[in-house]
Structure formats: C-alpha cells, structure tokens
Amino acid sequence: MADTPADLYRTTRLIRRFEERAVELVHKGVIVGGIHPYIGQEAIAAGVCAALRPTDIITSTHRGHGHVLAKGADPAKMLAELAGRSTGLNKGRGGSMHAADFSLGIFGANAIVGANGAITVGAAWAARRKAGGNGENTVGVSFFGDGAVSQGVLLEAMNLAALWKVPVLFVCENNGYATTLTVEDAVAGTITGRGAAFGMPATTVDGMDPQAVLDAAREAVDRARAGNGPSLIECLTYRYDAHHTWEHKARVRYRDNDEVAQARNTDPVEIQAARISPVERAEIDARIETVLDEAVAFAVSSPHPDPAGALDYLYATGMRARSGGGW
Amino acid sequence: MPRLSYQKALNRALTDELARDPDVFVLGEDIRVAVSNVTAGLFDKFGPERVLDTPLSEQAFTSFATGAALAGMRPVIEFQIPSLLFLVFEQIANQAHKFSLMTGGQCTVPVTYLVPGSGSRTGWAGQHSDHPYSLYAHVGVKTVLPATPTDAYGLLVTAIRDDDPVVVFAPAGALAVREDVDYADLQPVPLGVGRVHRAGTDVTVVALGHLVHDALAVAEEMARDASIEVFDPRTVYPFDWDGLIASVSKTGRLVVIDDSNRTSGMAGEIIATVAEQCQLTAPPARVTRPDGAVLPFALDLDRAVQPSRAQLVTAIQGVMKDG
Numbered sequence: 001m002a003d004t005p006a007d008l009y010r011t012t013r014l015i016r017r018f019e020e021r022a023v024e025l026v027h028k029g030v031i032v033g034g035i036h037p038y039i040g041q042e043a044i045a046a047g048v049c050a051a052l053r054p055t056d057i058i059t060s061t062h063r064g065h066g067h068v069l070a071k072g073a074d075p076a077k078m079l080a081e082l083a084g085r086s087t088g089l090n091k092g093r094g095g096s097m098h099a100a101d102f103s104l105g106i107f108g109a110n111a112i113v114g115a116n117g118a119i120t121v122g123a124a125w126a127a128r129r130k131a132g133g134n135g136e137n138t139v140g141v142s143f144f145g146d147g148a149v150s151q152g153v154l155l156e157a158m159n160l161a162a163l164w165k166v167p168v169l170f171v172c173e174n175n176g177y178a179t180t181l182t183v184e185d186a187v188a189g190t191i192t193g194r195g196a197a198f199g200m201p202a203t204t205v206d207g208m209d210p211q212a213v214l215d216a217a218r219e220a221v222d223r224a225r226a227g228n229g230p231s232l233i234e235c236l237t238y239r240y241d242a243h244h245t246w247e248h249k250a251r252v253r254y255r256d257n258d259e260v261a262q263a264r265n266t267d268p269v270e271i272q273a274a275r276i277s278p279v280e281r282a283e284i285d286a287r288i289e290t291v292l293d294e295a296v297a298f299a300v301s302s303p304h305p306d307p308a309g310a311l312d313y314l315y316a317t318g319m320r321a322r323s324g325g326g327w
Numbered sequence: 328m329p330r331l332s333y334q335k336a337l338n339r340a341l342t343d344e345l346a347r348d349p350d351v352f353v354l355g356e357d358i359r360v361a362v363s364n365v366t367a368g369l370f371d372k373f374g375p376e377r378v379l380d381t382p383l384s385e386q387a388f389t390s391f392a393t394g395a396a397l398a399g400m401r402p403v404i405e406f407q408i409p410s411l412l413f414l415v416f417e418q419i420a421n422q423a424h425k426f427s428l429m430t431g432g433q434c435t436v437p438v439t440y441l442v443p444g445s446g447s448r449t450g451w452a453g454q455h456s457d458h459p460y461s462l463y464a465h466v467g468v469k470t471v472l473p474a475t476p477t478d479a480y481g482l483l484v485t486a487i488r489d490d491d492p493v494v495v496f497a498p499a500g501a502l503a504v505r506e507d508v509d510y511a512d513l514q515p516v517p518l519g520v521g522r523v524h525r526a527g528t529d530v531t532v533v534a535l536g537h538l539v540h541d542a543l544a545v546a547e548e549m550a551r552d553a554s555i556e557v558f559d560p561r562t563v564y565p566f567d568w569d570g571l572i573a574s575v576s577k578t579g580r581l582v583v584i585d586d587s588n589r590t591s592g593m594a595g596e597i598i599a600t601v602a603e604q605c606q607l608t609a610p611p612a613r614v615t616r617p618d619g620a621v622l623p624f625a626l627d628l629d630r631a632v633q634p635s636r637a638q639l640v641t642a643i644q645g646v647m648k649d650g
Contacts, residue, residue, distance in 0.1 A: 057398070091431030098429045107397050108430060115422060118387040122394025122402075129376065130350070130399050140394075153418075156387030163382065313432035314467070316490040319565060321467060 047213025114151030147178025207235025
C-alpha cells in the first residue's frame, strides 16, 4: 500500500499529466476517437487505490484512465492502448474505455454507465470463495459517476452486495454532470440515500482532497475485509475538462466559463502538493515527466495491430468466426 | 435400460459438473426448491455456497456471474423464462461476450446461461413464449439447442466446461422427451457438431430444437413419397456447416424448420449459406414463426404462429415437386 502524502501526490500528478499528454495526442490524431479526460477528479482514484492491495479488484468507467493508472498500470502500455497499438494493455483491442490489466486486479474500464457494479460484486464474491485460492480478503471497488445512480442494474448490484455481505466499495464520483445533465436534474433524493436504503454505510467526502478520500476508503476497505460488507462513498468533485474531447470542437454549452474557472481554484494536485516539500515535489514532477516522455515515445513508436488478426481473442477457446467477405 | 427424461438429463449434467469441479456454482430464481425441476436435489447436496437463490434482479445476477467468471469461477445461471434473455441482452451480448476480445485475451468468461423451457409453453402468452436463440447466434454468443435428453446432457456439460459464455436453450417442446439410455453412455457432446437423426437421399430437413421430433414424425409419415434426411445442428452457433453441406450435397434439396421469427432467423442464415455453397435441385423452403410474431394467448392462436407439421409437409412437397 503506497499511501504516504508523497505517494498520493505522485499518483495525482501522474494522472493529471498523463491526461494532459493524452489530450494533446487526441488533438494530434495519435489517439483516434477521443477520450473522456479525468482532469480534476484525480484525488478519487489516487485516494481509493492507495487503500488497496495489489490483489484487490477494481472496475472502472468510460472516464477510467485515472483508476487504471492509480491501480498500477504501466503508463506506457496504457498510452499505447489509447493509441491503438499492439503493445497496449489490451493489445489495441480495447482503447480508452476498456483498459484492463488483470494481473493488477484491473478488471476493466466499462463503457456502459453503471454496468461495472454487478461485475465487481461477482468478482469480489468469487475471489473470497474461490476454491483453493488466496482471495480470502480480496476487496472489490466499483467506480462510477453520478449518472450511474439512475441505472437500475447498479441499484440491483448494491442490493446483492449488501444482502450477501460482499466486500465491495461503491465509489461514486459526483462531478455534477452526467455528460451535460446536472445532478439536480437527474437524481431524486440523495446519492448516499441509495446506499443507506440497502443498509450500507454511505458517506460523502471531499473528492478534491486525496487524503480525505484515502481516509474514507481505508475505513470502508477495512470494513469490507473484515467481512462486514459493502459501503458507498460519494466523492464530490469537478471535471475541469470536457465530458469527452469531442467537446473541444463541438462547443456544447451546458456550464459557463466562470463555473469552470471557479472550480479550478480547488485543485487536487495543489492540495496534495502542499503536504510535501517543494524539493520532493520537484523530484516527483521531474520523474513523472521522464516517465511520460518515455510513455509517449513508446506509444507512438509501437506497431499498429495487423488487420488480419482483427477478431483474434473473440473467443477464449480460440474458435474462429466465419469471415464476412464472401467465401 | 433406464428411461432418461430431458429434465433429468439437465439435472444430471449439473450434478456431475458440480461434483467434478469446485469452481462450478449455480444461481437463479427459486432454484433451491427447483421450481423448474432442473435443479432438484442440488441445494441439499451442494449447499448454499454453490446453489444460490437470487433476488429478482436478472440484470445484476447475470453480470454478477460475469464478475465471478472473471475471478476464475464457472457460474451456471438458470433463467425461469426465455424472455428474460431480452432483459439481460446487455449483460450477455455487450458485457460477457465482449470481454475476451476487448481485453486482448486477458481473461475468460465461462458462464453458462440455461433456459429450461424456451419457446411456447402452451398457454403462457406473449411474454413467456419466446425462443430467442437466433438473436444470440446473431451476436456471436455460443448457442446450443439440444433436442434429446442425451444431447441435453452432453451439451450442457460441454457448455459448462467451455471457456466462453454459452447459452443453452432447452426447448419447452422437448422437455417431455424421454430416451432409453445407459447412464454410463452419457458423455460430453462437442459444440458445432450436428447429428443426422434419420438418413435420406431426396431432401435434407434441418430441424432446430424440439422441431427435430416433428421432422422425424413427418419423415416417417412421408417415407413412401420421399427419402428425408433429418439434420439436427444441435448447436446453432457455432453451426456445423460442414455437416450440413455434406447432407445437402447428397440430397440437393433443403427445407428448414425453425422456431424463430422469419426475418434474420436461423433458417434464413442456413438457406443463405447453402445457396452460397451448393447447387440445389429445387429452390429451398423454410417453415418459421411469422415476421415479428408475438405469441397470442388463446391456444389456437398460439399454435397458429408456431411452425407446424402440416407446414413442413407442404414445404417438403413443394421442394420435391421442383427439379
């Protein structure tokens, strides 16, 4: 568990700079299809993952780069995945919204809002029961946004988790908007009320503060590991950048510039930076730039996958699908 | 020799796999008391950790199974009603099925979805009478449709052992079928290997699921007029194209009887593939549910939209007339 103030700063800063580099690569056309930038929300991934063990399991969302990096994925392989290269985490088959590294307990980002909750509950349940395995104390974390709390399947998943005391954290990143729809226009009652309805502890924390998130996550993780079941943590946060990089061209208007500027005054990177020495910060920053320079170089110099293998991995058994082009 | 019922065959397959592999577990609605009969005795034998009664949360427990499979287990879900396969289409087609490719082969999702009683159950009306195997074949989920108790046993065992998601449709119309079987002869049946139930030389009738039994009855009735080969693909996806082409290459005529709606149903795919690869003596024919069919409640109406033996006879006579 890397959970010192310097660790939290390093992860927060890494995600920030990774995302800024990724946005540049979108604009340059290296990353096709765009991304959902995590900029502004870094404290949540950093704080929660600092409370986890390598064997713990996470699932993520369309805005998932932060979680995947915070759980330990190699930034170079991650960036190569975003660029659709065969050296990527998923060999270029998943892209931004599906990055996964099962060797690190990263059971994938998921592009359907709210879909990952039940998958996490099943994975955490199984890890605990897996015959002959060492998953006795494994904890699962499902990250999702405020939009997901309107998805029935997520609420069903909370019910299952509470009912069967599955060691899971439901981490809601409430950034105020489901794409363009405000929480006020989408959520009746409260987000924590949904957790409370299933009899699980549900708390709201400052999602801009990595340490506050870590403290809340640690309590929930301890509870889950001890066999006392799931918790819900609502992290109040703000997305600085677009819902998706298409907004950089489309100019969809749903929040005014003042609101964004105001929110940027509360910066998780700066909040955590204030907890370490300037010298330490400079060292970490320099190291991150080196790592990311190498990551970008690795991604752009990596080969594109061979189209002949477009349906490789479609079936785990290696079964081949019929071709679509004549016979 | 003991008489093996279709339901008992499914029950035996579940029992054997639960006993053989500690990673196998079964979940679903009302399965402890075995409302469908298929899970009878499993709860007493294997306990609550391996036989899980779920709340009525089909979408969540379907993805719960995906998660458990990603973590190394082999869940088998029983769905009480075939139309629930529409409700969980996202969880199977868009989640479980896509994990292997999207992760570049990092994981497997060995989940079996068992639908004991698919198709019309006689009197259960519009929302309990679908038979959506063509839909699952279309998206590329492995889909099996056993017609007999021995194939039900063998294909369910194979489905559970397969590393991909597999849907097992046990047709309501086949659940009453019994077979004289020596239990020692029960064995896994590979996916994608069809079975010729009756050999013939004039026309190949491809029959899916319970309609195999109708096709065999019709073939017997018409035996004096035509030598009919009855081909049962057993697995609709992957399909035994080689087996089918071998049969049609011999007979030169093709009729398909398929309990799917007509548009984009398996019958259309079977005829298209044969047309691409074989020189037919006569234009092929298919007997299906009508386009867009919703099964009406009243029994005569229910029967009116299901493929019938009379329609099959007419279709066979039609293809025999030509050429």
